[in-house]
Amino acid sequence: MNLFGVMEVSGSALGAQRQRAEVVAANLANAETTRTEEGGPYQRKQVVFGTRGPQFRYALASSQAGSSRIRGVEVRAVVADPSPAIMRYQPGHPDADAQGFVAYPNVNPVTEMVDLMSASRSYEANASAVGVAKQMISQSLDLLR
Numbered sequence: 001m002n003l004f005g006v007m008e009v010s011g012s013a014l015g016a017q018r019q020r021a022e023v024v025a026a027n028l029a030n031a032e033t034t035r036t037e038e039g040g041p042y043q044r045k046q047v048v049f050g051t052r053g054p055q056f057r058y059a060l061a062s063s064q065a066g067s068s069r070i071r072g073v074e075v076r077a078v079v080a081d082p083s084p085a086i087m088r089y090q091p092g093h094p095d096a097d098a099q100g101f102v103a104y105p106n107v108n109p110v111t112e113m114v115d116l117m118s119a120s121r122s123y124e125a126n127a128s129a130v131g132v133a134k135q136m137i138s139q140s141l142d143l144l145r
Contacts, residue, residue, distance in 0.1 A: 003133045003140075010129040012052065012072030017123040019075050020047045024116045031107040034095040042105040044081035049073050081106055 023045050030042035052074040083106045091100030 006133045009072045010126040013126040016073045017119045021119040023047050027107050028112050041085045041103045044107045045078050048077045050076040
């Protein structure tokens, strides 16, 4: 893989991790939302990643070089977590059912913070990889002068 391929892969991962962090932030922001437009409590969202092929501009160069393995990462979907809502007994709450239970989102703040830390560290690692690739390209150009 050439240095531009490294930048392509790391750049796609930067975007995917940014979107993951946004989804986690939305989960944390809605951790106490008991009523949504769809009805019922907010449902925790999860990001599904997948691989993607090379971008068109690099596909020709990589196929000529004999390597078509340049891949990146993309967000395939943002899906709702199927785990059930958390039921709390609060008979005075406006969203309480007939038995006095309120359905709260299936969001665990500890899990969300771990996901956020993971997304942040992955973002930092990919940003470092882009920086190193840029430095290597710059040094290569300096050698050619």
